[in-house]
Every structure is written in structure tokens, then in C-alpha cells.
Amino acid sequence: MNKFVFFGGKGGVGKTTSSAAYAYHCSKEGQKxxxxxxxxxxxxxxIFQMPIGPKVITIGLNLDALEIDPALESEAYIERIKINMKETVSPVIIGEIEKQLDAASVSPGSEESAIFDKMIEIVNDYGDRYDKIIFDTAPTGHTLRLLSLPELLGGWLDKLIEKREKAVKLLQIANRDVKKPVSEDPIVSILSKRKESLEKARATLIDAAHISFVFVLNPEKMPLEETKKAVAVLEKYHIPVNDIVVNRILPDHMTDSFWQARKTLEKQYLSEIDSSFRNQRIIKIPLLDSDVSEAHIAAIAAYFNEISQ
Ligand SMILES: Nc1ncnc2c1ncn2[C@@H]1O[C@H](COP(=O)(O)OP(=O)(O)O)[C@@H](O)[C@H]1O
Ligand SMILES: [Mg+2]
Structure with a gap:
């Protein structure tokens, strides 16, 4: 698998478990x-019984972890802009900008953009320090479009910058305040910086083909349909999906008639999975009798050993 690996899939299918297990496996192989x-x-x-937070901590040999809180990130992002703004903008327009920022912070998608920004930051800041960076959630189709289509990405930010510059000029005229160049407006400068870092991350992720996606699903109808769609979208953007994790497979020999019926159904989905994902490696993980713990993760990591041989 590539350097940056994203685990996607519906809630509860086992993304966190599989990404932790894959990370565990890579670290045991000696990859940082x-x-x-x-x-x-x-x-x-x-899982690791450690206080994992917004700062990188070491949780094992060759294994570091980081946990991003989307709500906190989104708040911190807005606060940074506000502080920056107080130093650079005339007090007359601060009220106006603060209103815009507060509206932005509660708008749908603000957490998604905060996560996206953080992801970009991690790719740019940590890309060189690790052999493997594993994200336990994949960006949505919406954010992926930004990464995979350079003209869309550049165009979108250019439009935002242009809009903001116009608004600043109008406000300056209205307030007879034309002392500061528009490029010093905090929002314009943040947008320009954002464009720069997005382009840098994009170059790392897409052009160098460093990115790969793993979809996690359970052998059931809904996750299967959703995964087929997600894989098709990524293929359209030329982003490779090399691996599919089928998690929570029932034991072969069920004695009870209820579970026998479930197993029969599951077998149909498993063969549909095999035929739907012919271009992918399929990693099959059984339903285990353990739960959230390092031992559970170590047991699941064993299934990733097979793919690296
Ligand atoms: N193969 C498995 N066998 C048993 N329990 C599992 C297995 N995979 C995941 N689980 C459990 O299922 C729950 C959901 O898994 P999780 O990885 O948190 O899903 P997601 O991150 O996709 O929401 C967790 O309690 C996890 O320990
Ligand atoms: Mg999770």
C-alpha cells in the first residue's frame, strides 16, 4: 500500500479497528x-488505552498517533482568524467580518473543512517524517473532488479570494479607509495561504501517486452498495482503491438455525463482493469474540500480514 492510506466506509463497519490494526501491522514490520x-x-x-489527542504521541515502537476533534478544530480555526484580524484590520470592519466568520463556523460542512485543513497540514508537515500515515476516516467525495481536480481547486479558491477582495474594497470606500492594501486583509491572506498549502498537499498526494484508499464493509446489502458507489467515484478521479476489507465475517459452522440463515445470506454477499471488486485485493476478517483492546487489534493485524507477502 502507499504512504498515505485512508480507511473509508459506513459508520460502525470497523474503520477505526481496521486502521488501528493496519497501523499496528506496519509498525511491527518496522515502518515508522x-x-x-x-x-x-x-x-x-x-483501543490503545492512551490519552491520544491533538498532539502526536508515541504509543508503541514505530507507532505514533494523533486524534483530531473536528468541533474543536473548527472553533480553533475561526479563533485564529479572529485574533489575526484584530491586529490587521481597521476596527470599523471587524464587526462585519466577525459576523461572516460566526456564520461560517456554524454552517454545514465547517467541521468537514476543518478536518480537511488538518489533513492537508498533516500531509505537508509529517509526510517526510513517516513511512506510513494512516487516516481512520476517508475524506468525502466532495472534498476529494477538490484534491483530484486541480482546476476546480484553484478556481474555487480564486473565486473566494476575488469575492473577498471586492468586498474589502467596497467596505474601504464606504468607510473612506484605503490605507491598507487588500492583500493584507486577513481573510484574503488566509485564503491565499490555504491555496498554497492545498496545492502542495495535492502535489504530494495525487501527482506522486502516494495515496491509496481502503474501503471497509460488512458482508451486508447496504455497505456493499455504498462501497460499490464510492469505489466508482474514486476510480473516476483516478484515485486508486487497492484494498477492500470485509469485516465481521461469521464463523463457517453455525449450529443455530437463526445464525445458519444469516450465514447463507452472508455467503451470497461474499460472492457478490468477490465479483464486484475484481481489481482490488480483498482482506477478510472474521467476527472475533474480543472487543476494543490492543489484543483485539493485534489479532486483526494478523490478517494484514497476508497482504504484505
Ligand atoms: N472483526 C471484529 N470482530 C469483533 N468486533 C469488531 C470487529 N471489528 C470491529 N469490531 C467492533 O465493532 C465496533 C465498531 O468498530 P469501529 O472500528 O469503531 O467502527 P467504525 O470506526 O467504522 O465506526 C467496535 O466496538 C469494534 O471493537
Ligand atoms: Mg471510527
């Missing part, structure tokens, strides 16, 4: 590994 979670449920903490 960072596992990043954006799950607000703080599940990496529970």
Missing part, C-alpha cells in the same frame, strides 16, 4: 507509522 483519527468518539484512545 502515524495513525490519525478524526472520529469524535475518541476510539483510538479506547
Amino acid at each position: 507509522t502515524l495513525v490519525v483519527s478524526t472520529d469524535p468518539a475518541h476510539s483510538l484512545c479506547d
Whole structure:
């Protein structure tokens, strides 16, 4: 698998578990590994029994972890802009900008953009320090479009910058305040910086083909349909999906008639999975009798050993 590996899939299918297990596997192989979670449920903490937070901590030999809290990130992002603004903008327009920022912070998608920004920051800042950086949540189709289509990415930010510059000029005229060049407006400068870092991350992720996606699903109808769609979208953007993790497979020999019926159904989905994902490696993980713990992760990591041989 490539350097930056994203685990995607519906809630509860086993993304955090599989990404932790894959990280564990890579670290045991001697690769310097960072596992990043954006799950607000703080599940990496529970798995590794460590206070994993917004700063990188070492949780094992060759294994570091980081947990991003989307709500906190989104708040911090807005606060940084506000502080920056107080130093650079005339007090007359501060009220106006603060209103815009507060509106932005509660708008749908603000957590998604905060996560996206953080992801970009991790790619740019930590890319060189690790052999493997594993994200336990994949960006959505919406954010992927920004990464995979350079003209869309550049165009979108250019439009935002242009809009903001016009607004600043109008406000300056209205307030007879034309002392500061528009480029010093904090929002314009933040947008320009954002464009720069997005382009840098994009170059690392896409052009160098350093990125790969793993989809996790359970052998059931809904996750299967959703995974087929997600894989098709990524293929359209030329982003490779090399691996599919089929998690929570029932034991072969069920004695009870209820579970026998479930197993029969599951077998149909498993063969549909085999035929739907012919271009992918399929990693099959059984339903285990253990739960959230390092031993559970070590047991699941064993299934990743097979793919590296
Ligand atoms: N193969 C498995 N066998 C048993 N329990 C599992 C297995 N995979 C995941 N689990 C459990 O299922 C729950 C959901 O898994 P999780 O990795 O948190 O899903 P997600 O991150 O996709 O929401 C967790 O309690 C986890 O320990
Ligand atoms: Mg999770």
C-alpha cells in the first residue's frame, strides 16, 4: 500500500479497528507509522488505552498517533482568524467580518473543512517524517473532488479570494479607509495561504501517486452498495482503491438455525463482493469474540500480514 492510506466506509463497519490494526501491522514490520483519527468518539484512545489527542504521541515502537476533534478544530480555526484580524484590520470592519466568520463556523460542512485543513497540514508537515500515515476516516467525495481536480481547486479558491477582495474594497470606500492594501486583509491572506498549502498537499498526494484508499464493509446489502458507489467515484478521479476489507465475517459452522440463515445470506454477499471488486485485493476478517483492546487489534493485524507477502 502507499504512504498515505485512508480507511473509508459506513459508520460502525470497523474503520477505526481496521486502521488501528493496519497501523499496528506496519509498525511491527518496522515502518515508522502515524495513525490519525478524526472520529469524535475518541476510539483510538479506547483501543490503545492512551490519552491520544491533538498532539502526536508515541504509543508503541514505530507507532505514533494523533486524534483530531473536528468541533474543536473548527472553533480553533475561526479563533485564529479572529485574533489575526484584530491586529490587521481597521476596527470599523471587524464587526462585519466577525459576523461572516460566526456564520461560517456554524454552517454545514465547517467541521468537514476543518478536518480537511488538518489533513492537508498533516500531509505537508509529517509526510517526510513517516513511512506510513494512516487516516481512520476517508475524506468525502466532495472534498476529494477538490484534491483530484486541480482546476476546480484553484478556481474555487480564486473565486473566494476575488469575492473577498471586492468586498474589502467596497467596505474601504464606504468607510473612506484605503490605507491598507487588500492583500493584507486577513481573510484574503488566509485564503491565499490555504491555496498554497492545498496545492502542495495535492502535489504530494495525487501527482506522486502516494495515496491509496481502503474501503471497509460488512458482508451486508447496504455497505456493499455504498462501497460499490464510492469505489466508482474514486476510480473516476483516478484515485486508486487497492484494498477492500470485509469485516465481521461469521464463523463457517453455525449450529443455530437463526445464525445458519444469516450465514447463507452472508455467503451470497461474499460472492457478490468477490465479483464486484475484481481489481482490488480483498482482506477478510472474521467476527472475533474480543472487543476494543490492543489484543483485539493485534489479532486483526494478523490478517494484514497476508497482504504484505
Ligand atoms: N472483526 C471484529 N470482530 C469483533 N468486533 C469488531 C470487529 N471489528 C470491529 N469490531 C467492533 O465493532 C465496533 C465498531 O468498530 P469501529 O472500528 O469503531 O467502527 P467504525 O470506526 O467504522 O465506526 C467496535 O466496538 C469494534 O471493537
Ligand atoms: Mg471510527
